[in-house]
Amino acid sequence: MIWIVPALPMLAGLLLWVTVHQAESDSRRRGAAGVALLTACTSAVLAIVAAGFEAEASVRWGSFLEPSLSASGAAGMVAILVPLIAAPIPLYATYHEPNRGLGRLTGLLVAFIGAMQLLVLAEDLFTLMVGWELVSALSWGLIAHDWRDGQSAKAAAHALNVTRFGSLGLFLAAGAAFSSTGSFAYAQLGEVAGSMRTLLVAGIVLAAVTKSAQVPFSPWLYSAMAGPTPVSALLHSATMVAAGVYVLVRLHPVLAAEGWFSPVVLGIGLATFVGGGIAAALQGHIKKVLAASTSAQYGLMMVAVGAGFPAAALLHLFAHAVVKAQLFLAAGLAISTAGTAELRHMRLGRAMPAVALLSAIGAAALAGLPPFGAAWTKEQIVAAGGSYAAWLGLVVAAAGGLSALYVTRFQLMAFGRGDRPKPQSRLSVPVAALGALALATVVLSIAWIPGLEPALDAVGLSELPAGKPWELVVSIGAVILGVYAAFGLDRARRLARLGVARAGWIGDWFGIPTVAEKAVVQPWLRLAKAAATFDRVVDRGVERSAQAGRWASRVTARLGERGVDEIVEALAAAMAGLGRWAASSAELIVDRVVKTAAGATGYVARDASRIHTGMLHHNYLFVAVGTIVLTASAAVWS
Numbered sequence: 001m002i003w004i005v006p007a008l009p010m011l012a013g014l015l016l017w018v019t020v021h022q023a024e025s026d027s028r029r030r031g032a033a034g035v036a037l038l039t040a041c042t043s044a045v046l047a048i049v050a051a052g053f054e055a056e057a058s059v060r061w062g063s064f065l066e067p068s069l070s071a072s073g074a075a076g077m078v079a080i081l082v083p084l085i086a087a088p089i090p091l092y093a094t095y096h097e098p099n100r101g102l103g104r105l106t107g108l109l110v111a112f113i114g115a116m117q118l119l120v121l122a123e124d125l126f127t128l129m130v131g132w133e134l135v136s137a138l139s140w141g142l143i144a145h146d147w148r149d150g151q152s153a154k155a156a157a158h159a160l161n162v163t164r165f166g167s168l169g170l171f172l173a174a175g176a177a178f179s180s181t182g183s184f185a186y187a188q189l190g191e192v193a194g195s196m197r198t199l200l201v202a203g204i205v206l207a208a209v210t211k212s213a214q215v216p217f218s219p220w221l222y223s224a225m226a227g228p229t230p231v232s233a234l235l236h237s238a239t240m241v242a243a244g245v246y247v248l249v250r251l252h253p254v255l256a257a258e259g260w261f262s263p264v265v266l267g268i269g270l271a272t273f274v275g276g277g278i279a280a281a282l283q284g285h286i287k288k289v290l291a292a293s294t295s296a297q298y299g300l301m302m303v304a305v306g307a308g309f310p311a312a313a314l315l316h317l318f319a320h321a322v323v324k325a326q327l328f329l330a331a332g333l334a335i336s337t338a339g340t341a342e343l344r345h346m347r348l349g350r351a352m353p354a355v356a357l358l359s360a361i362g363a364a365a366l367a368g369l370p371p372f373g374a375a376w377t378k379e380q381i382v383a384a385g386g387s388y389a390a391w392l393g394l395v396v397a398a399a400g401g402l403s404a405l406y407v408t409r410f411q412l413m414a415f416g417r418g419d420r421p422k423p424q425s426r427l428s429v430p431v432a433a434l435g436a437l438a439l440a441t442v443v444l445s446i447a448w449i450p451g452l453e454p455a456l457d458a459v460g461l462s463e464l465p466a467g468k469p470w471e472l473v474v475s476i477g478a479v480i481l482g483v484y485a486a487f488g489l490d491r492a493r494r495l496a497r498l499g500v501a502r503a504g505w506i507g508d509w510f511g512i513p514t515v516a517e518k519a520v521v522q523p524w525l526r527l528a529k530a531a532a533t534f535d536r537v538v539d540r541g542v543e544r545s546a547q548a549g550r551w552a553s554r555v556t557a558r559l560g561e562r563g564v565d566e567i568v569e570a571l572a573a574a575m576a577g578l579g580r581w582a583a584s585s586a587e588l589i590v591d592r593v594v595k596t597a598a599g600a601t602g603y604v605a606r607d608a609s610r611i612h613t614g615m616l617h618h619n620y621l622f623v624a625v626g627t628i629v630l631t632a633s634a635a636v637w638s
Contacts, residue, residue, distance in 0.1 A: 002055040002069045005046045005079060006118035006131075012039040013111025020103030029094050032106050033429070036090035039110050043117065044083040051076025056123070064182060067130070068123040074250060074314055078120045078238075085238045085321050085440075086113050088433035092329055093230035095429040096336070105145050109234055112138045116239040120246060125174040125184040132170060132207070132243065136163050139240050143227035155226035162220040166210025166244075173203030189254045201258040204247060205265065212244030212298040214272045219512050221291040229332025232287055236294045237325035242317055245301045249310040249317075262306045266388070269302025270395065277402035281409060286331045286341050289410050293366070294324060296403065303396060304381045307388035311463045316377035319444055323362045323374050326437035327410075330359035333430060334414050343410070344496040347418025354431055356415035358438040363411040365441050367404040368479045373444025375479075382475045383467030393468075397475035404482030412490050 012035060020032045049055075050071035058068035071079060090109045097105060115138055119131030137160075144156035174184055176199040181188040192200050210217045224235055235241060248255065248265065255261050276296025283289045297320050304313035333355050338346045349356045365372035368379075378400060386393025489495040 001046065002050045002057045002071055002121065005043060005050055005069075005071075006114040006121065008046065009039050009043050009083070009114030009117070010111045011114075012036075013107040013109070013114065015107070016110060017104050017107030020106065029102075032103065033091050033094040036094065036106055036110050037087055040083040040087035040090070040113060043113060044080055044087070047071065047076065047079040047083065047117065050121075051080060058123075064178070065126060066124070066183075066185070067127040068185065069118075069121040069127065070123040071121060074246075075121050075123075077314075078242075078246060078317075079117050081318055081321065082116050082120065082238045083113050085325055085437070086234055088436045089230050089234050089237075089325060089329070092233075092332075092430045092433040093228070096332060097228055097230065101145060105142070105228065105230070108138055108142050108145075109230060112142065112234060112239055116243070119243055123186055125170070125177055125186075125189075127184075128247070129167075129170055129174060132167060132211075135240055135243060136160060136167065139163070139224070139235060142231040142235070143224050145228055145231065146226075152226045155223035158223040159220045162217055163210050166207045166217065169203035169206030169210075171203070173200045173207070176200040176203065186251065186254075189251065190257075192254075197258060201255050201261055204251060204255060205261070208244035208248050209268060210244070211247075212241050212302070213295045214244070214268050214299060214302060215275060215295075216512055218272060218276065218292075218295040221295055222288055225285070225287040225291055229287070229328060229335065232290070233325045233328035233332070236290065236328060238317075238321035241294055241298060242321065245298055245305065245313060245317060248302070248305045249314050252305060252310040256308065262308060264306075265302055266306025266392075269299040269304075269306055270392075270399075272296060272299030273303060273396070274299075274399050274402070277399060277406060280406035281402065284343055286334060286343050286346070286410070286414055287328070289343070289406065290324065290327055290331060293403070293406060293410075297324070297366075300378070300381050300396070303392070304384045307384040307392065307465075309380075309384035309387070309463060309465050312377070312380040312384045312465060315447075315464075316374070316381055319365070319372075319374035319377045319441075319447075322437055322440045322444065323365045326362040326434060326441060327359060327366065329430065329434045329437065330355055330362065331414065333434070343413035346414045347416050349415045349417040351418070352415065355434065358431075358434050359415050360411055361438045361441055363407045365444075367407045367483060368400050368475070369404075369483070370476070371445045371448050372441060373447040374441070376445075376447040379467060379472060379475055380464055382471050383465035386468055386471045387465045393471050394474065397471060398478050400475050401478030401482035404479040405486050408483045408486035409489075409495055412486060412495060416490070 016032060016035055020028060054070070054072040054076070056068065056070045056072070058066050060066050086109070090106050093109060094102065094106055112135070115131055115134035117131075119128060119135060122128040122131055140156045140160040143159055144153045146152045147156075176196040177189055177192055178184055180192040180196045189200065208214075210220075213221045221236075221241070225232060227235075273296050276292045276294075276299055280289050280292035280296060283292055297316070301313035301316050301320075304310065304316065333352065334346055334348055335341050337348055337351055340346075361372075365374040368375045370376070382393055382396050382400065385396040486495065
């Protein structure tokens, strides 16, 4: 049954793509939305059953290859989370996006759920790679949904190339594991040692860092913003970007055995958390603010993994997925209403009061304000940092204030009170989808209730850090300070200018895209052009050789044909002459021989006739001579 969990959404997504081309009517939209919602919910129920029974399954494809799935522990929890959070997103898409290509968009969104579940449930590196590549391929198709404008396809190629580069690390890791153990199974990874273990860990870290958009690979998330809003909501919540951190959590016992793993991952996560917070605070594009925030929040999870508390990272992944999906859907509604993605042209609080309220719930949770669940999970990571080193806990707590600053800025500029008129209020499907996610954010507030440890222990997440009172005080204080700073800048009318005049290369991920363009892209393009020039030279040489060969062939053919013809003609003439000579000469010879023989015969006949005189004594003489000759001959030969 466990194979059905990822297979059902992928097959249903393909069915939607094939059967629904454009939703010109409400009935088609309702049909597509119903299929998508039913598929997501059914997949979630199947995942719950599989996790409850800790289902496992494998398929033997030869002596060494045995793809397998397991729904135990963290794998089962994330497999349930993915369709539950994703369920409102296709529903939102069917009623918010244009008709053109809606079937393809909805189908790919649903199939994306199945691909992520395959990745999550994988129990070996081979199955993980299959899910990993499916997620990359589907994300490319989703980002390039509006391929006709050209920019979407270019942005999708950028996102795909960066994540595919990281995928090479996963292939190296799989090769190291197989060469050491003869197996891809997770259970055998602990047997990898020495240089092969170093290669294994390095490959997985590279793959995770690129997939979860950590520095220096973070800018690909900006390119991913070229896709429709539902695509951004799905990629940034519980699917694409979550894959990297999830793999680190899933394989943490094996990875942590390598001495350099913890400090490297911790350093990358901390740099991304702080850098992403600064970039988000200076961005003027509403979706890019959330994109930079996604990198920052996954950097926070990386800090927890590096500090040795993967359970804290996993819990924050859950809470962040709900919040980020909620904020992206709110951003999509804001873009539709304002007609632009620039924050300075929004202030839609009066125009969209319901959306503003629902967005405020998600913003408060992402900022880390109690009593929301995302605030509790963030405090767990602060405690994890403090358990690793006091300075780390202090830095994480202080950086949390930066998160509060940029998310409060997002809320005020997108949904603050403005002068746009309030439209006639009505409940729409996209707003309902947003409300479902907001409700989930509120429900996660139960995490603050004491006594949660036994419940977490039941699912294998008991290794949570023991926080210190001062860490909580400093962290909450930093959050309040960040919120206060945002309101103060807003009152001073400097909040809008913050993302316009001062963003520059900092807001664009500290110039990483520019550096990558000049240090990587342009040199490779020049090398490609040089190779193309060399290729053209080689092609011309080959073409000239081919032309020379064709010319030589024609010349040889002509000469050969002429030579053979001349020889044949000469032979024919010689034979004809010989025939004529033979005919004339033979006739003369034969005639002469016949005439000579006839003459001789006549002569002999004439001489013989002379002997026959008719006299009897002559005849007796001939008989006596003949008898003597015969007797002598017989005597000689006897």
